[in-house]
Amino acid sequence: MKPQSDAPVRLLAIDDNPRDTRLLEIALAEVAGLRWTLEKASDLSSGLARLGRGGVDLVFLDLGLPDSQGLDTLDVLQRRHGDVPVVVLTGLADEALASEAARRGAQDYLVKGHMTGQLLQRVVRYSVERHRLLAELRAALQASR
């Protein structure tokens, strides 16, 4: 699916800390030239429920949720809704965690408290784009068999 460039990017933040989500919102607001909508879910189950209704372009996933911890959260999300790109959010600046997350399928890795508008812009744009490319690639491979 090619998103229309002027259609707003539909974002879903799954995070149990509303203040952190608010910071995400404020950072997003600083991004120039990006139209977006942000929905919020405070735990994994409600997040999965929302994804089940479709219409989400990018998920910001906090790894420290009340009903799931760590990279297992990512695994569950990928299994259930692998067609939606995921950007992992965490309070720890851990390289090992970052590479592991990427290996498990996350598009990017953001450290809370170190999010700027510029960084977010890149992350959102590239994550969506990369995910779309990957999907096209898979479809092409599938068709050629």
Place this chain on the structure above:
Amino acid sequence: MKPLLVLLGAFALLAASQAVSAQEASAAGILETTYGIEVLVPPGALREVYEDEGAQQVPVLGGAAPDQGCGQDHFTMNQTGGWFRFRETQYQNGCGEARFTLDLPVGTSGLVVRYRADRSIQQPSSVPLAIDMHQDLHVYDPAGVLVASFPYYEPNAPAHLEAELFEYPVELQTGQPNATVGWLFRDRGQTLGQAFVNPVAGQIFSSTVRDASLELVGIPLVPERVGSERLGLQGDSVRYATTVVARVPDTLGVSGRISVSVRVAEGLAFSHAVGPRGQAVDESLVTTSGAGDVQTVVLTGAATSQGGPGLYQLVFTSSRPIDPSPLLYPFVAAVLAVPAGAGVLALRSTRQFRRQATPEFAGTAANLDHVVLAMLAVYLLLPIGVLVTGRLALLASWPLEGEAGLVYLLIGLAFVAFLAVGFVGRRHLGSLMHEEQSIQERARRELERSNRELAEFAYVASHDLQEPLRTVASYTQLLQRRYKGKLDSDADEFIDSAVEGAQRMQSLIQDLLAYSRVGSRPEEPMPVNLAVVVEDVRRLLHQAIADAKAEVVADPLPVVVGNERQFLQLLQNLIANAIKFRHPDRAPRVEVRAEQVAGGWRISVQDNGIGIDARHFDRIFQIFQRLHARDEYPGTGIGLAICKRIVELAGGRIGVESVPGEGSTFWFTVPERAPSPSSRPADEKGTSA
């Protein structure tokens, strides 16, 4: 153990059988034990008996015939000097008898009466008179019946006879309790009916009996009065003493003259005699005689008159050569060998213990080992001594003679001693050591547990603190970005302070987290090349090194055993500090050196920086301790605390030497064997088994 017990049992049986025969042997030498007592008739023991033979008609011219028999006034008994005398002072008839009764010891088989007697007849005129003077020895049975009569002077014996010695054996009835003897004096002349034509007054007939004694012979000794005693070794023989005890009864009221006669077999030699009061009897007063295979010893009356009545001991000695039983030789060899074997086993036990001993117990273990070795060496002198002095036969004979008993006792003691020291002692030490080890182990685990808990706590706390801190930092930064200059200057200042404070708290928390993470994931210690680590640090700090125009050099550094990441962190902190706290007047120069010390290595990082005052030496290694204002030098003061934690977890020590204004040298030690008990529990169980 079992074969030993069987051996002991066999020996006991053998010993018992030999003991019985030995006992019989010692009593076999005494053949016949009887003794005789010679009893002196003391003057006071006699009693007078007068026999009334009826009145005799004596034609006496010019006088009436007396009608009494043996009258009192006609005979006198002289009670002095051990003799008695009959004396007829007139021509009247007379008779008198002096009797003596004697209690006989049980079993007395014979009686011999001895005495001296004389006779004297004095006639005033030369007219010969027919004289019929009788002197008889009478013997009476216990009922008073006359059983024997010995005339010792006949009627026609000469007028004067001086102190002739008479000796008469007397037969006794079996079990006769007493015997009575009497000396009779009778003048019968006129009673025979002879006509007494010329009565003559002043005739004196007298007879004196002196030195009378009764010898009791063949009194048997009561069997249990024979005793046997082992005197001891003399060369290759054993001497025995056999004692015969003769009781001289004091009921006879005599003061002496007892003969003791003992017949013993050949092989028994008379040694000496001991009187009733324990006094030795003079050798000259004892006579011995031998006939064939029989010896007779007589303790003469002279000896016993000195000693008096009571128990007399005659001591005989005999020799028996040591007779080792061939059956016992193997036993003796085994008995000598057993403690040696026990000693060798004990030595092996202590050697083994010594190998297993921990350093604290190494000295004690060595001492125990030496003690057992010394004991073994000393014990071996015993069998060597036995063989060299030719005493093996002694050990193999029964009953145990002389030193044999002592030797066996020593062997037994040695055996017990080896058991005690080598096994019991070692076991005791072993359990002490084990206890010590487990105490130390417990302490170590406890310390480790608390360290771990502390680290966990620090980690969790700082981790949980980070989230609200992040919120504060983020929102204050937002405030700063959006409203700087839009409120008044106070507000700007307030916001700046809040932001700064939050940031500072964040770095403190992060540092605390880093500190608590040190050693939180213990890894298997591996060889770490410190030279390579220094190279890594140089690369990591290359920007800081370049900016400060610093020089970092390293001597040849060893390969140590430990955690590579930790060593990297350690050296990085130290070298970074050396560069950071540089002297303003000169370019920083950092030297890393290594020195081998007892038990490991001593690594030092020396700089030419600003130095540290001695009173701060301990403080700087504590968490968050800084010696300078925040704007002078950056940092939270966690660097050295982390270094200290790393070093101490590796089992080493850390410290600093410094001269303010010249520079500092930070050093730390790395032990040879890194202690990591938590990662190797299986190993520990193995060594303590």
